[in-house]
Amino acid sequence: MTDHTERQLLATGRPEPPSELRARVLAAAMPLVRADDSALDRLWFSPKWRIAVVISFVALAGVEVVSNRAAAPTAVAENQPVATPARAVALAAADLGLSPADTSSLVAQVRTSSNELQGANR
């Protein structure tokens, strides 16, 4: 909406450039025009290309998030029981190649010492 002042301003008329200016400007500017449209430039400065790059980045980020979610450890795995010291000792003894008798005596010792430790803590 225009008020009185704005209407007055619009009514003052709009100056136009002098007719000679066109020839002067074009004479100065036209010789400077050169073809500069390599395929790489067309690609780099094209708005469509730039939008396509942004969309590609967003899509890649989306794929990354989805794939990370798929590869995350499941809740079931987290809820598995933690190995007890006796079980850990039994597995280590088996790896070392101890005989079943030695292994069971070692496990028995570990159980005894851990029971004593628990009793002392209470």
Added chain:
Amino acid sequence: MTKEGFPPVIITGVAQPRDDQRDVDSFRRLVRGDREALADLYDAHAGALFRHGMALTRRPTEADDLVQAVFVKLAKTGAPLLAVRNPANYMHRILHTAWIDGQRRPAATRESAVDADDLRQVAGAAIDQDSAIDIARSVAELPAAQREIVQLHLTEGFSFREAGRITGVSMFTAASRYRVALERLRQLMGKR
């Protein structure tokens, strides 16, 4: 160029609607080396650019130089023109920058009183020559930044957002400058 060299051609009314797609096509042609594209751009925008230059400098010869600077810059720019989405805004921004650069030069003409011939050129063949000269004189008393916003927004039809981008200020600053300019003009025109 002398003042006697060009009788002013005045058109009264609102700004012509801009055709961004046509201008984008002209920019593409220019990048391909088509010199006629420059002539098409001149025909479409020289008037608005000249008035913008007049609003800043208040002198036709300096406005001519600013218009020439815009087209020389366009001719030299090359491929980056392909990324321009609003050619009209872009060209007015070049003009604003050219004016700023000119102001930085030590020999640049600073704001000074305008003579009656210059005012007559601005007032032109309006409905009432005397009142038009009064209005032109009132406008000439505004600071350049306010004259520029009045010219871009009111006469050329740029939004405050566009005018802000052209002049390098925020939309709110542009709107504020316009409001202050109109308030000042009301006072000045009320006195005359």
